[in-house]
Amino acid sequence: MRIGIPLLVLGTTTLLPVAALAQAGHAKVKIAAPANGATVSGPVKVVLQATGVEIVPATDERSGTGHHHLFVDHDLTPVDDTIPRGVTGILHLGRGQTEFVLDSLAPGPHRVIAVVANWKHIPLKPLVVDTVRFTVK
């Protein structure tokens, strides 16, 4: 028994790959820039950091992966539905990008919501989401 327990603990630790963490709901996204509450000059570069999920092009149909979406001054669409295309204020970073430059934001307050969705453009569950509010000078 004294030998068996440490071996069991070691085995459990080494058998937790990234995909398992994602499925366990540990995937997260953070909008690293702009900072929440910041006042910035345009154009505004949005920088995204995802953990627990592999960010890939939308053509990559594997579980444990996804691509970023930005809702710019736009509310989230229903989370069980496909994120629409061709809608002003909804951006698919479908080539697996982790940065996007917003070059036409008017001066004033803005809100950006980042959501990671799978190759079908359906948000991952539990939601992998972050929000920042900032002001353009």
Ligand SMILES: [Cu+2]
């Ligand atoms: Cu998409």
